[in-house]
Amino acid sequence: MHLDLNTFFLDAPHTLPLLLALTLLATLVSTPLRGRASTIISLTFSAILSLYVLTLSLHVLATHRVVEIPLLDLGSIPSLVLVVDPLTAFFLAIVSIVGLASSIYGVGYVQRFARKEHLGWFSLNYVLFLLSMMFVVSVRDLLWFVVFWELMTFSSQFLVAFEKEKSVALRAGLKYFCVTKFGTELMIVASVVYVWCSTGSTSFEALSKILRSNNVVEYIVVTTFLALAMLIKCASVPFHSWLPDAHPEAPTPVSALLSGAMIKVPIYFLARLFLQLSKPSIVWGYTVAVLGCVTLFVGTMYALVQHDSKRLLAYHSIGQIGYVLLALGTAIALYASNQPILAFAAFTASLYHALNHAIFKSLLFLTAGSVLFRTGTRDLNVLGGLAKRMPITALCALIASLSIAGVPPFNGFASKWLIYASTMLSRSPLSLAGAVAMFVSSVTTASFVKYFVTMFAGRPRIDVSRVREVPPSMVVPQLLLASLCIALGIAPGLVARASMGIASAMDLPSYVPRTWFILDIPRYGSMIVPLLLASLISVVLPIALIIARPRLGVEPWVSGALYTSSRSMPAKSFYRDFEEVVHEPYSLGEKLGRVFFVEIPRVALERIRLLVHSFEYGYASTIILLTVCIAIGLGVMMLWS
C-alpha cells in the first residue's frame, strides 16, 4: 500500500485529534488499575503519539508549512486550536523525542514500583504531563496557554511526589509546586487580566499588539511578568532552588522529561515573546544573557560538588539551561543592535543547545536510572566497576558524558562552539560571558569524568555481583538517544537549516548554512566540520587499537598491598583540592542561600504562622500570602486599566 506523506500530514487535523483521544481514553480506562498493565497501555499510546508528533514536526520543519489543528470550539471562550509553525515544530520535536524515549524506557522501569505504588495514577499523570507540554507550545491563545501550563505543573508535581513513602519526594513536590505556581500567578496577571482588559482578547496577536504599541509601561509590566514566569519555570538563577530537589526525586522517565523537555518550554515562549511578539530589545537581551551566564556558572559549579547521580544531573540541567539562555539573550541583544549574522548564529545556538541538552540529558538520566534500577542506589561514593556488568549502559553514559562535555564530534560541541563564537565575536560585554561559558564547559567535563569514573570504573563499595544489564526495553531508548548524540554532532547543518526556516517564519534575518555537515558564521570566517574529524578518527583509531591491544591483564598495583574497594577514591574526594581553592562561589552561595532561603523565609513563615494558626505547614501559609498579594495586584491592575 502506498502512503502519501503529504496527504498523511495534511490530514493532521484529523489524525492528531484521533490519536490524542485514543491516548486519553486508554489512559483513563486503565487508570483504576494498580498494576503494570495500566503503564504498559498508557506508555505505549504515549510512545505512538510521540512518534507521530515527531514525524509531524520534522515534516513542518522540512517544508516550513504551518499546520492548524482545531480541537475545541466553545463559543464565547476562545477556541482551542493547535498551530504548528516551525518554532513550535522544533520544540514539539524536543518534547516528542524525549517523550518517545522516556515512554519506552518507562514500561520496564516502573517494575521498581510494582506492588508499592498505584501505577494507574502514575500513568494518568505521565500522559497528562506529556500532552500538556505538547499543547503549551502549540496553542496561540494565552488563556489556553495558562490552562495547559497549570496542567503541566499539576501533573508533574504529582509525578515528582509519586513515591509516597519518601518524605524527601513529597517535600520536593510541594516546593516545586509552590515556586512554579508563583510564576504562573504572575503569568495570569500579565496575560489573562492585563492583556484581556486592554484588548478584550487573550490571543497572541493581542499580546503582540500591546507589546508593539508605544506604551512603555504596558510593555515593561507585561514582559516582566511573563519573563519572570518563564525564568522561574526554566530554573534560572535565582529561581533555581526547586529543580535540584524535584528532578532527582521523580521516577527516572519523569526526570528525563522534566530536565529534557519541560525546562525547554519556557525557552520556547521567551523566544516567541522577545523575537516575534515584540521587537527585540537590547535591555531584555542583556538581562536574559546575564541571567544565563550566572545560571550556567552557578548550576555547573554546584553540580561539581554533588555525589548523588541524579542530583548531579539536575544541577547540570540548571547549568545547561544557562547556556541556552545566554545564547537566546545574545540573539535578542544582537538582533536589537543590528548585528544580524551573529544574532542568527546565537539564535541557532540557543535552539541547537536546547535540542542537544534534551537528548544528552535525558540519556544521562536514563543511564543513572538504569544503575538505580539494578543497584538500588544513586550514591556515587559507593558505586563503581559497573562497566563490565552493564556495558551498554556504560557506553551510552560515556557518549552522553562526552556530548555534554562538548567533546567533538558529539552534538554538545557544535552547539557550544556556536555559543562561544557568537558571543566572543560580538565585541560587547557578551564576549566576556562567552569566556565564562567556556570555563564552565571545562567544569562540566570534570563533573562528568567524575560521574563516569565513579559509576563505571574503579571498585564498588557495595555488592554488585548480581548486577546485570537492564532489559532491552530500557536499553533501546538509551541507544536511540546515543545515536542522536552522534548524528546531530556530525550533521550540525541540519539544525542550522531548521533554524533558518524558523527565523524566516519569525521574520528574523538569517543566512543559508553551507551544507548539512558544516556549521559556519559567514563574514567572520569561522566554521567547523565535525564529519571530517569523525572520518579522521575512524581511520586513526583502528590503527591505534591494533597497536595498543593488551595481551595480559593484571590487578592494579597498590604499593604491594591487597587491593580492596576501600582503596578506591570516593566521589566526594574527587576535586576536593580544587573546591578548596576555588571556594568563593560556594561560600557566597551558602551565605546568600542562608539569607534568602533560611533566614527570610523563617521570619516570614513565623509571621504567617502567627496569622494563620490553622495551617501547620509553612508552604500552605506562603500560598495564601501569595494569593492575597496577587488578588491585591489584580485589583490595582483592573482599576488602572
Place this chain on the structure above:
Amino acid sequence: MELKTIAAIVTNLVFVLLYAPLLNGVERKIRARIQNRLGPPITQTFYDLAKLFRRSTVASSSLSYVLASLSFAYIIAASLAIPTIFLATFPRHSDIIYILYLVIASTVLLCLASATSSSPFAALGVSREISTVMCIELALPFLLTTIAIHVGSLSMKQLVGAPFTSTSPCVALAVALMLPLIYVESTYLPFEIAEAEPELASGIEIEFGGRILALALYTKLIKRLLLVSLLLDLAIPRYVLGWLSIPLYLALLTAMSILFAVLDTIFARYRPEQVFRWIKRYSALCMGVAILGLFAP
C-alpha cells in the same frame, strides 16, 4: 583539496611525529647538563618509544585500551589542525576553539582510560590533571576573547600573527600571557602534579604498560609540541614572512623547549593547591586584560 596542500599536511604530520620525541631528547640533554650529568643522546626518546612499542602490553585487566587509543587519535587530529612547518591544515578552515577542544579531549580521554584501571594512584592523578585543566580554562578563554574581539574571527587563518594584523596592543599582551598557561598545561615542574613520580608513582600512567604506555607518552610529547606551535602561530606573522617563517618557527620552537627544560630543572614541584591557587590568581590578570581589551581601541 590540491595535491600541494595534501603534501603540506602530510609533511606537518610527519614533522610532529618525529620532532616531538626529538625535542624531548633535547630537553633531557639540557636537564642533564644543568645537573652536571652527561645525559642520554638526544635520540634517546626514540629508543625508549621503540622499546615500548616492541613490548606486549601488560595492563590492569579493567583498563580501557579503546579510550587510550582514542586519546592518541584526538591528538593526531589536533596535529593536523594546527599549522606547524606549513600553514596548511586539515580541515582547511581550522578553528582555535576546535583545536583547544581536541587537545583537551585527548587529555580527558587519557584520564578516563587511566581511571578505568581502578588504581587509586591513577584516580588521584586523574583528579589533579582534570583540576589543572579546569584552572587553565579559568584563564585561557579570557585571553582568547581578547584576541577574538580585535581580530574578529576564531579561524586560524586570520589568527596567525594576530599581534601584527591587529592594531590593539591588548592582542600582543593576550598572546604573551598565554605562554605561562601553555607551560602549565605541558606538565613541566613545578606544575607536574598529575604524574608526580615520587608521590603518585606516575599517577595517570601508573597502570599503563608496553604499547599503551608508549601511546600515552607519545600523546604527551605531541601535545607539548602542539601547544607551543599554537602559541608561535599566534605570535609570528607567518603569512608576511613567507618561507622565512619556517626556520624562525623551528628556532623558536626549539628555544622554547630549551627554556621549558631549564625552568623544569630549576623548580621543585608545587603542591596541588599551590598550583590551583597560582593559576586562579593568574586568571584574575587574564580577566583584567579581557575587560581592558573590550574597551581598548
